[in-house]
Amino acid sequence: MTQTPPRTFSHIGLSVPDLDKAVAFxxxxxxxxxxxEPTEIEEDDSAIGAMCNDVFGPGWSRFRIAHLATGDRIGFELFEFPDNYQPEDNLPHRQVGLFHFAIQDPDLEGLLQKILAAGGRQRMPVREYFPGEKPYRMVYVEDPFGIVFELYSHSYELTYSAGAYE
Incomplete structure (x- = not known):
């Protein structure tokens, strides 16, 4: 059996209530x-219109979109749909599907303070994975729009790889 090498991550798409504020954040x-920059897309016969019909089905009308990228070239796609709404549970951990993403910053506490100052929310205390042994830290937060994500102080691979637990 030939093993396929790991694929790379391209982007994530988030639905936000206010595209301009989300881009700024x-x-x-x-x-x-x-x-x-934020761009309006309308339902029409263009290539992007046809693509959106494939994804959303006919009758989606219009939406606004912006594309951003992280320092390691991962895409961050932000959508603002008309008539958007906040879910009752913004961390549906039992629901099958995506429920969070993670961002890495060695100054986790500094980034946390910036998020809080911008109107975000801290969902838990900063926790250490290996207290007294290794400086790997994490915390769950919300952006100002209620989207839950996690902050890591160190890389995913370093935190979870063999040897990280020794």
């Missing part, structure tokens, strides 16, 4: 690059 607080 992810650019100014999180430090992401804006690679496409």
């Amino acid at each position: 992810y650019r100014d607080v999180m430090g992401f690059y804006v690679i496409m």
Whole structure:
């Protein structure tokens, strides 16, 4: 059996209530690059219109979108749909599907303070994975729009790889 090498992660898409405010937060607080300014997409016969019909089905009308990127070239796609709404549970951990993403910053506490100052929320205390042994830390937060994500102080691979527990 031939093993396929690991694939790379391209991007994540988030639905936000206010695209301009979300772009400002992810650019100014999180430090992401804006690679496409907020743009309105309308349901029509264009290539993007047809693609959106495939994804959303007919009758989606319009939405606004912006593209950002992290320092390691991961795409961050922000959508603002008309008539968007906040879910009752913004951390549906028992629901099958995506329920969070994680951002890495060695100054986890500094980034946490910037998120809080921008209107975000801390969902738990900063925790150490290996107290007294290794400086790996994490915390769950919400952006100002209620989207839950996790902050890591160290890389995912370093935190979970063999040897990280020794």
